[in-house]
Amino acid sequence: MRSPLSTLTLLRPRTEREALAAMTASEAPRPIAGGTDLYVAMHAGISHGAEYLDLSRIKPWQRIEHDARGVTLGATATFLRIQADAAVRRRLPALAAAAAEVGAWPIQARATIGGNIANASPAGDSLPVLLAYDAVVHLRSARGMREVPFTELLTGYRTLAMERDELIAAVRIPYPARGVTTFFRKVGTRRAQSISKVAFCAAFGFDAKGRTSHVRLAYGSMAATTRRAVHAEAVFLGQKPAAALEAAIAALAQDLTPIDDVRSDAAYRIDIAARLLEQCVRVVTGRR
Template sequence: MPELVRIEDYHIPQTVEETLELLAAETKRGREVALLAGGTDILVRMREGRMQPRVIIQIEALDELRGITETETSLRIGARVTFAELLASPLIERHARVISLACFEIGAPQIQSRGTVGGQLGTASPVGDLIPPLLVLDAEVLCRSVDDERRIPIGDFVKGVGKNDLRPDELILGVEFPKPPPGAHGLWHKMGPRRAQSISKVSFAGLVHLDKRKRVALCRLAYGAVAVTAIRARETEALLTSQALTPALIREAQALVQTEFSPITDLRSTESYRRKMCGVMLRRGLSGLLEQG
């Protein structure tokens, strides 16, 4: 039976400034703080005793962290944006369809309505389904503390199972990424123990742009659940980039990507199955592009 969580303080700040000051003060006092947005991860962890914060800062009121905005060259998603909001966003659908595809398969509608982008990054789970899409979009995580502001590439931000680069006094404001070139394709494939509302055995995101001669002009590939963090398939990307996309090249990429990671066997799947699915997902995604013409 897990120890009961004894919450000593519960704050509901109204602004980012106020939140940052609370974080700074708590960092000095040394109490464990949890930032609560949708609660889909934190509440489960607290109930299971895997997380025992003394202080909770509920950031639901921070409207500054809401919204999906664009500039000429980039898109920015606030940390408080939910998966459901991402799914409903025409901006995301137009410029980052790989995010829409992934969000459709995250949890059930209830989870999609509560869970947030910031929560996904804060939890930093290797099975977080939004992280592979953010990796292939070359997203940066925007963090701020009372006296500092940082932009951290997503690949450097996620550091291990449940580990990220966020400092105790920092707040995740959101993510930002350059708009992919027009005509770039988003690829997404997730496999779990069942066909909906599942935790990934393997997930795959790709951003691939073919030029008019079917040459791979841009290729970014990322996988979830095959390493301690979601991870880019750099070797396979290098193999494909600048090459003419042919069935033979796709086969070669399939074989290579199976050797690129060292997944583990756990209660959801096996090491060898995960390796093979990395290849199958990639081949099916790329073959689909070839067939689309």
């Protein structure tokens, strides 16, 4: 049954301090940012909270701030603003590409990076990108702040290493080192508004002889959580990517455990994951 909106309470803090204080209640309110996941859940009657905490008026959480080393995205920065940001497009092109693939324009105008992370769907489009760029999530509570590497945040299917009184305040993404090149591609049933069958983001760096010195391979919709293909990464390290490709594709079987569902079957997903890796190697070696 749909959640009847008239029975719900909406708290509308203007400051981080007010928001964090609200989260100390014994029944903490449910945070709401763009509402693009939450309204769907409420409509379906599967969001059972009676009290909601609107994060959209906390100004510092909307920011996109660059410095010499990277960008800090406030939790309520929308994907439309992220993809339009000139420095994001230049320095973090895979993030701009993923932001442009979240639903279609009306969704991108509301959907936030913090909501995408907190929703923790294995199909969340920003998540492989955050893994590939070694992002760090800034969590805040009335007790203080902690920084959690994105690799440690995803603990299982739709579960995060967050305490019940914590909110995502921001995500920090360091600019990749000079010479590191990235690749992002989402495969879905159509160009827009499709949830991914497979999403993939990679980062490669090379030594003077063209051997892989840095590699991140991150897949979405290929396991219970978005995850790095660490066995395949290990195959590439110290090798020329094209020479290691076949062995890396074989190693993906150790990293990925896709399921059959309405969007795709596991065998198709594994094949696509391999084809994306092949395409990525072609693209990143072609750029050198």
